[in-house]
Amino acid sequence: MVIAIIACEITSSKPTDMSNRLLIFLALMVSTSAALCQSTSQHIDFEKYDPVSTLVVPQHVVTHAKFPFIDVHNHQWNMASQDLSELTGSMDTLNMKVMVNLSGSNGNNLQRMAENVRSHYPNRFIIFANITFDGIGNNGWTEKAVKQLEEDVKHGANGLKIFKSLGFSVKDNTGKLVRIDDPRLDAIWEKCAELKIPVLIHSADPKPFWFPEDEHNERWLEIATHPGRKRSDTDPAPWDTLIQEQHNVFRKHANTIFIAAHFGWYANDLVTLGKLLDSLPNVYTEFGAVIAELGRQPRAAKAFFEKYQDRILFGKDSWVPEEYTTYFRVLETEDEYFPYHKKYHAFWAMYGMGLPDNILKKVYYKNALKIIPNIDKTLFPD
Numbered sequence: 023m024v025i026a027i028i029a030c031e032i033t034s035s036k037p038t039d040m041s042n043r044l045l046i047f048l049a050l051m052v053s054t055s056a057a058l059c060q061s062t063s064q065h066i067d068f069e070k071y072d073p074v075s076t077l078v079v080p081q082h083v084v085t086h087a088k089f090p091f092i093d094v095h096n097h098q099w100n101m102a103s104q105d106l107s108e109l110t111g112s113m114d115t116l117n118m119k120v121m122v123n124l125s126g127s128n129g130n131n132l133q134r135m136a137e138n139v140r141s142h143y144p145n146r147f148i149i150f151a152n153i154t155f156d157g158i159g160n161n162g163w164t165e166k167a168v169k170q171l172e173e174d175v176k177h178g179a180n181g182l183k184i185f186k187s188l189g190f191s192v193k194d195n196t197g198k199l200v201r202i203d204d205p206r207l208d209a210i211w212e213k214c215a216e217l218k219i220p221v222l223i224h225s226a227d228p229k230p231f232w233f234p235e236d237e238h239n240e241r242w243l244e245i246a247t248h249p250g251r252k253r254s255d256t257d258p259a260p261w262d263t264l265i266q267e268q269h270n271v272f273r274k275h276a277n278t279i280f281i282a283a284h285f286g287w288y289a290n291d292l293v294t295l296g297k298l299l300d301s302l303p304n305v306y307t308e309f310g311a312v313i314a315e316l317g318r319q320p321r322a323a324k325a326f327f328e329k330y331q332d333r334i335l336f337g338k339d340s341w342v343p344e345e346y347t348t349y350f351r352v353l354e355t356e357d358e359y360f361p362y363h364k365k366y367h368a369f370w371a372m373y374g375m376g377l378p379d380n381i382l383k384k385v386y387y388k389n390a391l392k393i394i395p396n397i398d399k400t401l402f403p404d
């Protein structure tokens with residue numbers, strides 16, 4: 023306001039007074055801006071800054087998926103002894119008909135999990151087995167692991183989950199890091215093809231974990247709050263190397279169905295993910311923990327879902343029922359600029375893709391029914 027008045031005065035002054043007036047004006051400008059700076063100088067941490075959007079647009083909060091769905095990426099560590107009624111209650115609220123528990127372990131533990139499911143909710147859960155990598159390199163390790171997997175499938179496992187520890191921390195009997203494409207694992211991938219079970223594999227982590235931890239890093243907040251997630255080219259290996267090792271496995275075992283977890287960490291580069299899917303027809307993918315990448319590029323993501331509608335499965339990863347609404351809303355609605363639930367994944371807002379029903383059905387259940395055995399098809403519409 024002060025500036026406006028002075029400026030008006032200057033424009034109406036005679037040229038002879040101009041220099042003095044200009045000096046006064048500049049002096050006032052400086053003091054005004056100093057005062058303004060002072061009034062807004064309260065520093066707000068990036069972590070704390072959480073502005074409430076003033077945008078007024080149509081809102082369609084979705085807490086119950088439009089179609090019954092299968093979550094192919096979930097973890098229930100205590101399924102052997104867990105009371106499953108509470109879990110199925112939460113699943114019903116979301117319209118989740120089947121949950122795939124990727125933390126099935128193996129052997130006795132897996133058998134007990136499968137037994138708990140069979141005796142209480144036989145058609146609501148699918149269990150994936152895990153490999154115990156201890157002792158890899160010892161004589162007969164591979165044969166033993168393959169035999170264990172066969173047993174686990176006999177006892178009720180319907181898939182194999184490989185955690186990111188393979189490539190990150192799994193060491194062989196000589197202390198050497200085991201590559202994801204280590205040939206000692208080949209027989210396991212081949213056995214999965216023979217048993218007609220898919221392998222859901224998580225390798226590496228978001229690429230920015232390998233970038234410098236600075237103001238240019240999109241995952242700066244996640245690294246700052248979870249320092250253990252920071253990676254480098256030597257800890258344990260370059261991102262590209264790990265991703266290539268994973269792709270080598272996909273390529274070498276063309277008869278095995280693989281589900282690349284977390285969009286293969288290419289949710290922020292759908293062109294590259296598309297090329298991967300084009301070149302490897304045995305590979306599927308799921309969007310657990312990366313919906314924020316899709317929600318910031320709704321048009322490109324929708325085009326991707328249209329093109330690869332037969333290759334994408336619904337996955338969420340962490341079991342926080344109230345977070346599913348973000349997934350439903352990005353998939354189903356055309357809502358604009360709505361919040362994501364975890365700032366360290368995304369400090370940006372979401373936009374919905376508004377997928378048509380035929381694609382939603384494929385993503386929610388049809389694609390999973392195609393590649394994961396023994397899911398009760400009667401739970402889902404045609």
Ligand SMILES: [Zn+2]
Nearest residue numbers: 095097224339
């Ligand atoms: Zn997971």
